[in-house]
Amino acid sequence: LKSEMDAMNMSIIVNLSGGTGENLKNMADSAKRYLPGRFVVFANINIKSIDDPTWAENTVKALENDVKNGARGLKIYKSQGMDDKDSQGKRIKINDPRIDPVWAKCGQLGIPVLIHSGDPAAFWQPADENNERWLELKTRSGRTRENFEASWEEIMNEQLSMIKKHSKTTFINAHMSWYPNNLDKLAGLLDDMPNMNVEIGAVIAELGRQPRQAKKFFTKYQDRVLFGKDSYVVNEYPTYFRVLETSDEYFPYHKRYHAFWRMYGIELDDEVLRKVYYKNALRIIPGLEGSKFPQ
Secondary structure, three states, X not given: OHHHHHHOXXXXXXXXXXXXXXXXXXXXXXXXXXXXXXXXXXXXXXXXXXOOOOHHXXXXXXXXXXXXXOEEEXXXXXXXXXXXXXXXXXXXXXXXXXXXXXXXXXXHHOXXXXXXXXXXXXXXXOOOOOOOOHXXXXXXXXXXXXXXXXXXXXXXXXXXXXXXXXXXXXXEXXXXXXOOOOHHHHHHHHHHOOOEEXXXXXXXXXXXXXXXXXXXXXXXOOOOEEOOOOOOOHHHHHHHHHHHHOOOOOEEOOOOOOOOOEEOOOOOOHHHHHHHHHHHHHHHOOOXXXXXXXX
């Protein structure tokens, strides 16, 4: 891992799947031993037992302990707020007030919440010739949400209402909150919620097909966008670098089933790139070793 990171000029990697308790502690301790200062872990919580009257108290205590053991943030999976059910079989909405103590505690602890809610809006639409993600839905049928009990808009609004309610907690919305194809809408959300930030994992193809609009957005909101990647696959990173850094034209995405259109380089200014790549993370995620980066 170290040699791969060095080859990409990657100083720090953030693992969002640290779990909780002993598992998280072991992971954080191993990182200190083998990759000191270069491997960061986020904690996770379990909301399926939310009906337990002691759930909030126990979850907050566990989170406090996880932070003491090295967790630098909290990651919320998309299943939490979409697929997880309570004891009555009802979908647990991510803005359920029973979870409020957890969001508040993250604000008190000074750790960010990286939250993944929903999926691309196209997953809620029929997988026909009018759906630009039809190939993905045909080859990976489990991703369709066409008959899901809640609409895409409901899922998004539940997430956004929770973020607005907890203005003292810092949130990082995964996948640009699934608004990479509507940057004007996303800009309005960022203006309305100063505690909301976004990351670009798995949406680089959407940005690369609108290079002028994307550059305007990144330039204006350069303090609110973080580099993110949906999975650690080394040969996929160059596509991200090419879109963000170059003025190249009409080149392919690395997964044809995901995005079969061609892309263009945004050619972001150096200072914007520095913020997206690391300066914003240094500010938002506590305890990162900023000395590793050029200022």
